Amino acid sequence: MDVIAGYSIAAVLAALAAAFGSAFVRGLTGFGMAILIVPILALALSPVHAVLVTNFLSVFIGVSEIRRLLREAERSAWFIIAMVAVTTPVGLYALSLTTPAIARVVIAFIALSAFMAILLPRRRAAHHHPATTGGVGLLSGLMTGYAGMPGPPVVPYYVGRDIPRETAKASMLLIFTCASSVGLASGAAIGVLEWKLALLAALLFPAVLLGNWLGNKASGRIGDRSWRICVGMVLGGAAAAALWKAFV
Known part of the structure; x- marks a missing residue:
């Protein structure tokens, strides 16, 4: 039996679980949704469609909290965007x-x-030369187009500096929201964006909202050191998975 947009019930349930779990990590660490959800969605969708659905979800959740992101993000985020x-x-x-x-x-x-x-070791908050910021933006854009993953250059840039956790999270999430918008525009430009993907993303969005809310609450209850350990674990897991896929 098929459901919305021609996807099976099993595929939608798996996608809902992946959306919830990846959004929880996003709320907890400030990144990681794409890294976690794209491989699972790609089991039921083509890789391109999996990336585009994730881009829709990233834009939806980013817009829902845009006032907070604009208020708390560092100015460097706009240069990177x-x-x-x-x-x-x-x-x-x-x-x-x-x-x-x-x-x-x-x-x-x-x-x-x-x-x-x-x-x-963490760097001082003032240690962000414009050339470094530009390099992060350059690499993040290349990674957005190349792999749908703007995070690898951005996360160390913010988390590795001695700045408030909420500033780091808001800056990263603002960048990822805008990068996802660029990804959708690029998909439309090359003719691979199908609007049924937006419908699937809308179906998954309540799970993303719930997971992100719970992740934010959990983030507020742990110390800064524990938060940075969580960030490192997510990045390490993503690196291990990427290496396994590349060489196995």
Whole structure:
């Protein structure tokens, strides 16, 4: 039996569970939804459709809390967003020139580098040279187009600095919301965006709202050190999964 947009009940239930779990991690750490939900959605959808559904969900949840993100995000987020908008199409073009095997290896090593960067000692809040910020935006845009994952360059940039947790989370989430919007626009431009994907995302959105709310509550109850450990664990798991997919 099929349900909305032609997806089976089993596929929708699995997607709901994935949406809830990944949104909880998002609320807890400030990132990780795409890293966790895309592989699960790709079991029932094509990889491109899985990324686009995730982009819809990221935009939906980002818009729902946009006032908080705008209020608490660091100004550097806007510079990174501008760079993401410019370089995402370049990432898409680079992806079209490489084989899937090479792409998996590149993505795996980028994810591993992000995990290693998060282990470095925290830097002072003032330590963010414009060239560093621009480089983060450049890499984030390339990764958005190449893998639908803007996070690997952005997370170490904010979490690795000695700034308030809420500032780091809001900055990352504002960037990811805008990057997802760019991803949807790119999908529409190249003709792979189907509007039934928005319907599926709308069906999954209540689970995302609930998971994100619970994750935010959990984040407020743990200390800064525990929060950074959670961030490191999510990045480490993502790096391990990417390496396994690339070489196994």
